[in-house]
Amino acid sequence: EAGVAQSPRYKIIEKRQSVAFWCNPISGHATLYWYQQILGQGPKLLIQFQNNGVVDDSQLPKDRFSAERLKGVDSTLKIQPAKLEDSAVYLCASSPEALNIYEQYFGPGTRLTVT
Amino acid sequence: AQSVSQHNHHVILSEAASLELGCNYSYGGTVNLFWYVQYPGQHLQLLLKYFSGDPLVKGIKGFEAEFIKSKFSFNLRKPSVQWSDTAEYFCAVRGAGNNRKLIWGLGTSLAVNP
Numbered sequence: 001e002a003g004v005a006q007s008p009r010y011k012i013i014e015k016r017q018s019v020a021f022w023c024n025p026i027s028g029h030a031t032l033y034w035y036q037q038i039l040g041q042g043p044k045l046l047i048q049f050q051n052n053g054v055v056d057d058s059q060l061p062k063d064r065f066s067a068e069r070l071k072g073v074d075s076t077l078k079i080q081p082a083k084l085e086d087s088a089v090y091l092c093a094s095s096p097e098a099l100n101i102y103e104q105y106f107g108p109g110t111r112l113t114v115t
Numbered sequence: 116a117q118s119v120s121q122h123n124h125h126v127i128l129s130e131a132a133s134l135e136l137g138c139n140y141s142y143g144g145t146v147n148l149f150w151y152v153q154y155p156g157q158h159l160q161l162l163l164k165y166f167s168g169d170p171l172v173k174g175i176k177g178f179e180a181e182f183i184k185s186k187f188s189f190n191l192r193k194p195s196v197q198w199s200d201t202a203e204y205f206c207a208v209r210g211a212g213n214n215r216k217l218i219w220g221l222g223t224s225l226a227v228n229p
Contacts, residue, residue, distance in 0.1 A: 003158075042119075042205050042219030043159075056216060091159065102147055102166075102209065104217065106159040 004107035012113045018080035021110045025094030034077050035091040082114045117142045121220035136191040136223050138206035145211040148189040153203040198229045
């Protein structure tokens with residue numbers, strides 16, 4: 001079974017530039033999550049999709065962050081404009097979210113450095 | 116507000132030592148509990164989980180965790196660690212039911228010296 005795919009793996013940009021991350025979840029997984037993980041901290045949920053609908057985006061800084069999941073499969077997360085404090089690893093995870101199956105499967109992450 | 120507290124941020128052990136990592140949570144209802152591990156250069160992966168039933172849960176690589184409801188705890192244990200257990204360990208909790216957010220601890224960095 002193929003895992004969660006993310007690209008790019010690394011990205012370095014200057015502040016005020018824009019950047020986009022891509023995620024392809026495990027086939028058949030209805031739920032997709034984007035997390036931000038700052039060094040030394042646990043993952044922080046940015047947004048959760050159920051199929052192509054948003055379930056939770058309460059911690060997404062909507063003035064600069066946006067995400068979409070067209071057709072309920074792939075997803076993109078965009079930051080525009082980036083700030084220095086956005087430097088972090090951006091993790092994508094997916095879950096079947098079926099009865100009694102709540103495990104999240106994570107991708108390798110995208111390490112973003114904003115200079 | 117729901118929260119997860121991991122007591123040890125950095126742990127250093129010698130091989131064959133026993134390990135116990137603390138995890139306490141704050142949540143009033145039924146919970147699902149998880150321990151995830153992140154080995155150097157690798158992605159987060161599930162170590163073990165508790166949904167219901169036997170409060171002593173066994174996971175991969177010889178790890179186990181015990182859910183003590185009265186103490187709101189889900190401590191991770193391993194009787195004898197190996198150098199390959201060097202990793203970051205995260206405790207996570209979510210309320211039981213659909214579409215509940217997973218709340219993460221800050222993580223514990225474990226270094227095992229050979």
